[in-house]
Amino acid sequence: MRPIRVDPEEEAGKCVWCGFCEFVCPTYLAVRERAYGPRGRLRIILASRNGNLTPAAFRALGTCLVCGACDEACPVGINISSAIWTAKAKLAMRVRGARRPRSELP
Numbered sequence: 855m856r857p858i859r860v861d862p863e864e865e866a867g868k869c870v871w872c873g874f875c876e877f878v879c880p881t882y883l884a885v886r887e888r889a890y891g892p893r894g895r896l897r898i899i900l901a902s903r904n905g906n907l908t909p910a911a912f913r914a915l916g917t918c919l920v921c922g923a924c925d926e927a928c929p930v931g932i933n934i935s936s937a938i939w940t941a942k943a944k945l946a947m948r949v950r951g952a953r954r955p956r957s958e959l960p
């Protein structure tokens with residue numbers, strides 16, 4: 855399923871942290887680190903609400919494949935892959951904006 859634009863924080867706020875999604879996530883299964891699974895990425899989204907994001911957290915979000923396997927596993931029905939995809943898009947825009955020369959800023 856193609857990702858759609860959602861409110862990442864709203865989706866992340868519905869999580870009950872059961873962890874069912876981790877066992878279908880290819881990146882979590884590859885590295886076995888919570889930050890590289892859906893649950894960890896939702897936590898990162900909530901933790902970065904104020905714009906603070908460490909390079910490690912940035913990498914953890916960026917390595918999501920947006921495959922959608924986690925969406926099927928979530929008993930709450932959270933649109934996890936779209937939340938991560940939207941958060942990644944917002945981050946990319948923020949980074950691109952930060953790199954624009956001052957003369958190009960509106």
Ligand code: SF4
Pocket residue numbers: 878879880881882891892895917918919920921922923924925934935938
């Ligand atoms: S969409 Fe991202 S978080 Fe969800 S299963 Fe795929 S790689 Fe993991």
Ligand code: SF4
Pocket residue numbers: 868869870871872873874875876892893896927928929930931932934
């Ligand atoms: S399966 Fe859903 S409710 Fe459970 S940890 Fe994953 S995202 Fe949260």
